[in-house]
Amino acid sequence: MAVFNKDIVELTEKNDFFQKEVYRDSKIQIVLMNLPAGEEIGMETHNADQSTFFVSGEGQAEVDGAKTKVGPNHLIVIPKGAEHNITAKGSGALKLYSIYAPPAEPAGVAFKTKAEAEAAEEGFVSRAAKKLKEAVGR
Template identity: 45%
Template sequence: MTETMETTQPIVEMAKANDEFRKVLMTGDKMQVVLMAIPEGGDIGAETHDGHDQVLIFVEGQGTAKIGDTETGIQAGDLSFVPSGEFHNFVNTGSGMLKLYTMYAPPEHEAGTEHETKAEAETDPAEQ
């Protein structure tokens, strides 16, 4: 499937309908929009993005956000901001999927990237 290039989209509905771990929607020169779905008990994966700020907006489910040394509960309607170089992870602690959309500035993934599962994302050479 190719990357969607419309400039206005129903992002909350799209995020709620998404069941893929990662699905890149839009990639510009300076920003990228990605849908994510984290299964029960799963996580995004502890990581640090050097040179990329990230904003995550949660639309369904609940979990825990760890950004730097701070850990807090998250739920639908919450936003998390991850500054460049800050260690972070997001864990689904609820029942059902934790669904969100996220923005990277500048882009983090190749345009059109899709990963059905976290395991698929971890074995993708383009993500290493």
């Protein structure tokens, strides 16, 4: 297997996707994010530990109800199962990357906008509900 050796800060700064996977193996996943001013990820939880490093911009992180300011060179750790949200609070984009252990986002995730990510998630939930209904015979 090739070694993943990239300038993660440069990759994050250049990223203009809402969410984009740059590395994944069976144990970890690295995802870049770009939140335009005023945008938020939306409250969520994962079945993985998440470490998020902020490269540029100003924002707020909320983890299990505790809110904290975030900005360049800040790192937050979000434990598995913790309800969390990240919001861009400054006048520019909030650029960050997250490392999930084990992987938490769909393989190959790459969404230009939050709307694309939400539509994909709704589609996934709809397909899962359909399969469940078929399995129980309804």
